[in-house]
Amino acid sequence: MRFGAQLADAMDRFGPLCVGIDPHASLLQAWGLEDTPEGLAAFGETVVDAAAGSAAAVKPNAAFFERHGARGVAALEYVLRKAREREVLTILDAKRGDIGSTMQGYADAYLRPGAPLECDALTVSPYLGFGSLAPALDLAAEHGKGLFVLALTSNPEGASVQHAVGPDGEVVAAAMVRSAAACNVGAQPMGDVGLVVGATVGSAVSDLGIGLEGLNGPILAPGVGAQGAGPAELSQVFGNSRRLVLVNQSRGVLSAGPFAEKLRGAIQAAAGAAQFALRG
Numbered sequence: 636m637r638f639g640a641q642l643a644d645a646m647d648r649f650g651p652l653c654v655g656i657d658p659h660a661s662l663l664q665a666w667g668l669e670d671t672p673e674g675l676a677a678f679g680e681t682v683v684d685a686a687a688g689s690a691a692a693v694k695p696n697a698a699f700f701e702r703h704g705a706r707g708v709a710a711l712e713y714v715l716r717k718a719r720e721r722e723v724l725t726i727l728d729a730k731r732g733d734i735g736s737t738m739q740g741y742a743d744a745y746l747r748p749g750a751p752l753e754c755d756a757l758t759v760s761p762y763l764g765f766g767s768l769a770p771a772l773d774l775a776a777e778h779g780k781g782l783f784v785l786a787l788t789s790n791p792e793g794a795s796v797q798h799a800v801g802p803d804g805e806v807v808a809a810a811m812v813r814s815a816a817a818c819n820v821g822a823q824p825m826g827d828v829g830l831v832v833g834a835t836v837g838s839a840v841s842d843l844g845i846g847l848e849g850l851n852g853p854i855l856a857p858g859v860g861a862q863g864a865g866p867a868e869l870s871q872v873f874g875n876s877r878r879l880v881l882v883n884q885s886r887g888v889l890s891a892g893p894f895a896e897k898l899r900g901a902i903q904a905a906a907g908a909a910q911f912a913l914r915g
């Protein structure tokens with residue numbers, strides 16, 4: 636089954652929540668784990684186990700693993716492998732973006748079946764131009780993998796680039812949304828090319844005239860919990876596109892660890908809250 640179909644199924648079964656695997660040094664300490672590759676692997680495996688059967692996906696953030704060099708990357712490989720074994724969908728958060736020929740290297744690293752860092756979907760940055768993502772789009776299409784293209788990010792600095800108007804008069808983020816939507820035309824129940832739109836962006840979607848409803852793909856929404864957004868912001872930002880939204884929470888649920896039962900309870904509560912806010 637292709638990524639879009641797998642994710643739609645998982646969102647229906649477990650609710651529209653993705654659990655971020657962000658092993659911040661402070662969280663590792665709070666969990667009684669060392670900030671070492673072994674600590675990261677244990678942290679990630681605990682989150683995968685708690686999310687299995689309770690959340691639609693997990694999203695390991697590569698940055699926290701890369702801090703430890705090759706052994707940290709090996710811990711990330713281990714976490715991705717555990718998720719595959721537990722049949723939990725993985726969205727690898729690496730926000731990759733480069734000129735086309737280098738993008739091919741990133742695509743091979745994350746989207747090619749059998750690659751050590753193979754994931755189900757990858758976050759990518761289109762801010763070298765949407766067309767620069769072509770190698771990743773092609774490889775994802777070939778193997779039924781997913782991509783999440785940054786559109787309106789949750790950080791306040793993003794607006795200076797994403798709200799800008801391009802030479803043809805179109806808002807930059809709107810052009811990214813239009814290009815992503817073009818990849819999903821006709822896909823059932825939804826396509827494999829998603830977007831990232833932060834739940835913290837306020838009225839930007841409507842102010843900029845960005846039509847998310849026609850995306851026919853998933854919208855990953857970080858910003859809930861630790862960055863301050865909640866149910867009210869989800870309905871304000873997403874309006875009629877709410878049924879496409881996959882809420883991400885990292886610190887908001889990870890702070891409930893390290894014990895599996897309490898962590899699973901927090902994940903289920905967050906999944907229920909996301910379901911209620913987005914699907915009524």
Ligand SMILES: O=C(O)c1cc(=O)[nH]c(=O)n1[C@@H]1O[C@H](COP(=O)(O)O)[C@@H](O)[C@H]1O
Nearest residue numbers: 696728758788789833857861862884885886
């Ligand atoms: O691509 C992302 O996941 C992402 C995009 C964005 O616009 N904002 C954003 O916060 N994220 C990621 O989502 C996670 C948010 O973590 P919490 O704020 O702890 O829930 C981090 O891994 C961020 O890197």
